[in-house]
Amino acid sequence: MLELREVCTYYGNIQALRDISLRVEEGEIITLIGANGAGKSTTLMSISGIVPPKRGEILFRGRPIHELSADRIVALGICQVPEGRHIFPDLTVAENLDMGAFLRRDRKGIARDLDYVYSLFPILRERRNQPGGNLSGGEQQMLAISRALMARPQLLLLDEPSMGLAPLVTRQIFEIIRQINREQNTTIFLVEQNANLALKVADRGYVLETGRITMHDRAGALRANRDVQRAYLGI
Amino acid sequence: MLTLKDLGKACLIALWFVVLTFPLMVIKVNPIDRIITWRWHNMLWVGLGSFLCYLAGRIWLARRDVRLRRIRQGLAEEKPPLSRRILQNPAIWRPLLAAGVLFFLAFPALFSTYQTNIMITALMYVVLGLGLNIVVGVAGLLDLGYVAFYAVGAYAYALLNLHFGLGFWTVLPIGGLLAATFGILLGFPVLRLRGDYLAIVTLGFGEIIRLILENWNEFSHGPSGISNIPRPGLFGIQMSLDQSITYLYYLMIGMVTFTIFVVNRLQNSRIGRAWFALREDEIACQAMGIDKTRTKLTAFALGATWAGMVGVIFAAKTTFVNPASFTFLESAIILCIVVLGGMGSIVGVIIAALVLILLPEYLRAFSEYRMLVFGAVLVVMMVFRPQGIVANIRKTYQVEEK
Numbered sequence: 001m002l003e004l005r006e007v008c009t010y011y012g013n014i015q016a017l018r019d020i021s022l023r024v025e026e027g028e029i030i031t032l033i034g035a036n037g038a039g040k041s042t043t044l045m046s047i048s049g050i051v052p053p054k055r056g057e058i059l060f061r062g063r064p065i066h067e068l069s070a071d072r073i074v075a076l077g078i079c080q081v082p083e084g085r086h087i088f089p090d091l092t093v094a095e096n097l098d099m100g101a102f103l104r105r106d107r108k109g110i111a112r113d114l115d116y117v118y119s120l121f122p123i124l125r126e127r128r129n130q131p132g133g134n135l136s137g138g139e140q141q142m143l144a145i146s147r148a149l150m151a152r153p154q155l156l157l158l159d160e161p162s163m164g165l166a167p168l169v170t171r172q173i174f175e176i177i178r179q180i181n182r183e184q185n186t187t188i189f190l191v192e193q194n195a196n197l198a199l200k201v202a203d204r205g206y207v208l209e210t211g212r213i214t215m216h217d218r219a220g221a222l223r224a225n226r227d228v229q230r231a232y233l234g235i
Numbered sequence: 236m237l238t239l240k241d242l243g244k245a246c247l248i249a250l251w252f253v254v255l256t257f258p259l260m261v262i263k264v265n266p267i268d269r270i271i272t273w274r275w276h277n278m279l280w281v282g283l284g285s286f287l288c289y290l291a292g293r294i295w296l297a298r299r300d301v302r303l304r305r306i307r308q309g310l311a312e313e314k315p316p317l318s319r320r321i322l323q324n325p326a327i328w329r330p331l332l333a334a335g336v337l338f339f340l341a342f343p344a345l346f347s348t349y350q351t352n353i354m355i356t357a358l359m360y361v362v363l364g365l366g367l368n369i370v371v372g373v374a375g376l377l378d379l380g381y382v383a384f385y386a387v388g389a390y391a392y393a394l395l396n397l398h399f400g401l402g403f404w405t406v407l408p409i410g411g412l413l414a415a416t417f418g419i420l421l422g423f424p425v426l427r428l429r430g431d432y433l434a435i436v437t438l439g440f441g442e443i444i445r446l447i448l449e450n451w452n453e454f455s456h457g458p459s460g461i462s463n464i465p466r467p468g469l470f471g472i473q474m475s476l477d478q479s480i481t482y483l484y485y486l487m488i489g490m491v492t493f494t495i496f497v498v499n500r501l502q503n504s505r506i507g508r509a510w511f512a513l514r515e516d517e518i519a520c521q522a523m524g525i526d527k528t529r530t531k532l533t534a535f536a537l538g539a540t541w542a543g544m545v546g547v548i549f550a551a552k553t554t555f556v557n558p559a560s561f562t563f564l565e566s567a568i569i570l571c572i573v574v575l576g577g578m579g580s581i582v583g584v585i586i587a588a589l590v591l592i593l594l595p596e597y598l599r600a601f602s603e604y605r606m607l608v609f610g611a612v613l614v615v616m617m618v619f620r621p622q623g624i625v626a627n628i629r630k631t632y633q634v635e636e637k
Contacts, residue, residue, distance in 0.1 A: 050521050074524025086519035088512055099512050102505075103524040151524065 001026045001187055002047070002078075002155060007056035007066070009039075009046045016042040017053070018211040024155070029181050029188045031219065033195040033232055034208035040191040041083050043208070044157045047189070048080040049073040060155070075103050079153035083160045083191075085144040089133030093124055096132045096143055100150030110150070116184075117146035120176055138169035145173070149180065155187045156180070162194045170194070174201050195232035199223045207232070245289045252285035253278055259607070292619075318625040322582065339488060343481045351484050355552060357592040358487040359545050362494045364572035364584040366541025371570065372578035373502060374534035375514025377434040379566055380421070380441025384414040384539035386448060386561035388546020393461040393556045394454075403467040407547050414543020415536040417444075422535035426528055429517075441566055448558040460557025467551045483552055490548065491585075494541060499581060501537065510534055511579075575616055577623025586624050 002024040009017040016039045024030050032040050045051040047058060049070035058066040065073055079100075088096050097117065101110045118125040121142040127135060132143060141161055148156060158177065162170040178201050181188050192198035199205055199219045207215035207228060215222065222228050260277040264270075321327050343351045363385065370378045388410035395401040395409065425436050448455045455461070466479045467486060474482060501507050509530045512520050521527055550556045568591065576587030594612065598605035616624075 048522065050518065069526065069528075070521040071524045071526040074522070079524075080522045082518050082522050086516050086522070088515040088519060090515055091511065095508075099508065099519075099523050099525075102509070102512075147523070 001061060002189070003057075003059040004043075004047070005057040005059070007043075007046055007053045007058060009042050009051060009053045011042075011051070016211055017046065019056070020208075020211075020213055022206055022213060022216070024187060024189055027181075027185055027187055028203040029178070029190060029201055031190040031192055031198040031202035031205045032208055033192060033198055033205060033228075035232075036193075037210075038208040039211040040208055041159050042211075044080060044159050044189070044191055047073075048078060048157060050080070071103075074151060074153075077152075077154035078157065079148040079151040079155075080157040081144045081148045081159060081161065084163065085137075085140045087132040087135075087140050087143050087147065090131055092129050092131055093135070093143060094128040096147050097124075097128075097150050100147035101152075103151065109152070113150055113152060117149050120149075120179070121146060137164050138166070138173070141165060141169075141173060142176075145176070145180075149184075149186075153186060155189060158188060158190045158192075160191060160193060162192060162197065170197065177201060195228070196223075241290070241293050245286050245293070248289045249282040249286040253282045256281050318582075322625070343484050348477050348480050351480055353593065353596050355480070355484050355487050357589050358484075358491050359549060359552075360569065360572060360592045361491050361585050361588040362487075362541050362545045363569045364576065364588040365494050365498050365581065366538050366545075367569050368538075368573050368576075368579065368581070368584050369498065369501065369510070369541075370534050370538035371573050372580070372584070373507065373514065374510040374531065374538075376425075376531065376534060377430065378437045378535075378538070379434050379563070379570065380437040380439070380444075381538070381542060381569055382561045382563070382565040383421075383441040383444035384417055384542035385546040385549070385565065386444050386558070387414045387417050387539075388543035389550040389556045389560070390448060390455060390461075390546075391543070392547040392550040393464050396464055397461060403465065403547070403551050407544055410547035411540040411544040414539040414546065417543075418535040418537075418539030419532050421539075422532040426531055438563070438566075441561075441563060445558050445561050448561070455558075458558060460555060460559075462555045464550050464554045464556065466554060467548075483548075487548065490544070495581060495585075502579075502581075506530065506533055571613065575613070575623060577625045580623060580625045583623050583625030590624075 004020050004022050006019040006021055007017055008015060008019060020039075020043060022030075022032075032043060034040050042051060046053045046066075049065070049068055049072075053066050056066070057064055060073075060076060060078060063076075065076065065078075068076075088099060091099065097114060101113070104110055118128075121139075123139055124142060124146060127139065132140065135143060141163075145158070145161065161173050161177065165173070174197055177188060177190070180186050190198055190202060199222055202219040205217065205219045205222045206213050207222070215225070215228065217225070223233070257278070260281055261274050263272040263274060265272065321331070342354055346354075363381070366384075367378065367381045370376050370381070391410040391413050392403065392406045395406050401409075421437065421440050425433050428436060449458055451457070466474075467483060469482060502510075509520070509525045512523065512525060513527065513530050513534075517527065520530075549560075553560075572587045572591055573584060575591065576583030576585070595605055595609050598608055601608060
């Protein structure tokens with residue numbers, strides 16, 4: 001579904017990604033784990049076009065997208081939940097969700113999806129008239145995921161959904177990520193610090209070290225791998 | 236409610252104001268007779284005035300704190316602010332609106348030509364404020380060079396009339412379009428900039444336009460400007476000065492109505508929502524599939540259009556343009572209108588424009604102190620109501636639930 005071929009991304013003169021190549025298949029949950037500064041978020045930013053790559057190719061359903069602007073990529077069905085949530089703090093919860101459906105014009109479909117995200121996160125329905133900035137961290141993360149779902153993406157890019165959240169809330173959110181994957185058949189590309197949890201929900205995983213992919217395997221196999229255990233799972 | 240500490244602080248503040256205003260209020264130098272008059276009584280008034288003002292402010296804040304505490308404890312119900320209560324109750328705002336409309340329609344009949352002229356200026360600033368409100372208030376792009384578009388409009392009329400003899404009504408849309416083009420021209424280089432950097436570039440842009448007009452003599456006649464610009468015509472009818480001022484007044488009323496209508500529709504449209512989102516968070520905007528480039532450029536262009544059209548009207552009103560009318564101070568006043576009125580709020584901007592333009596005119600009775608009072612009003616407003624006269628109320632829509 002999505003393929004990266006030798007992607008190199010720079011921030012000014014600093015190279016953040018070195019020849020990243022990876023594949024995401026339809027309907028799977030894939031995870032990218034790695035230490036701080038390894039380039040996990042940059043990979044997502046490159047895919048979504050917010051920080052476009054300097055070299056290499058990104059193909060979505062066989063179509064090159066690395067030269068498209070961010071809004072065109074969203075229109076193709078790739079939606080990102082940015083790191084640190086980035087909800088609109090002064091807009092209400094309902095308006096935030098409405099912004100997610102910015103590119104869509106099918107009112108019925110939007111209303112249906114709104115019902116769906118409210119069923120996933122009932123707390124958002126209760127808070128729908130409150131400004132997004134008044135929500136707690138966990139609720140903001142739920143809002144950010146819901147807002148992305150309102151774009152009805154085929155591929156959902158999730159950047160650190162567990163950031164700053166209590167373990168219980170994190171587990172709840174990961175449960176729902178799995179549910180979205182199952183019910184909506186949305187392919188999910190998950191970037192996560194919490195490698196243990198990420199490898200539990202994912203089908204396959206890539207390990208990223210200082211801008212390079214060093215390992216790639218089924219999630220279960222990675223969890224059993226001695227090196228991964230030592231470096232990322234703390235076992 | 237007032238403690239001894241408050242009284243002590245009030246005394247201190249009174250003393251501070253006495254010192255601060257001492258050179259201005261007490262010493263009066265008469266350079267002809269070479270004597271200094273010491274007006275000690277003024278010192279007393281300043282001291283007493285600031286003392287009482289501080290206490291009044293203190294009491295008001297204390298009462299607000301009590302009310303907020305009661306609301307938190309669930310003892311009292313939260314009351315929406317006065318402006319919102321008025322705006323959300325049709326029984327109150329409908330008669331108010333009707334009275335306002337009647338007042339403005341009857342204005343030239345009720346007051347002298349001089350007053351009408353001042354009101355025309357105020358109405359021009361209403362439109363300028365609403366235009367800048369799109370850029371600063373709604374899209375959140377701090378523009379300190381807005382007056383440049385005003386200048387573009389004014390010079391468009393002056394020059395097109397001078398060289399090609401084009402009339403007011405032909406140039407009005409041209410001026411708007413030209414300003415929009417300049418808006419896009421400014422927009423492109425500043426697409427990547429935000430906040431302070433954006434403010435500096437726009438400031439520079441405003442100065443560039445003014446300096447070009449000042450120095451390019453062959454093009455704009457330099458600092459001496461262009462005179463004998465015809466007033467707006469009406470099917471070739473000859474009008475006396477009074478009549479043409481009245482005509483211009485109603486033209487301006489029409490212009491304001493048109494602006495309010497369009498700006499209101501814009502804010503509630505798709506592009507308006509994109510502007511609000513852009514103001515809040517750029518990365519999230521991109522992640523939601525909003526075209527950042529197009530959204531920013533339309534904000535600049537649609538904001539500039541109004542300045543261009545008002546510029547044309549300005550040139551027609553004064554029948555004379557020169558670069559001195561388009562200094563940074565103008566940009567600052569228009570920005571004041573937007574901030575004082577409440578970012579993004581149409582009603583607020585209208586009230587603020589009327590207050591800020593009419594206040595210095597009617598404060599002329601205070602002669603030398605009028606700018607002092609003007610400044611004091613701004614400071615007090617920003618301290619006690621930083622959200623502006625009327626905080627913006629966005630339209631909220633409820634999606635029908637099954």
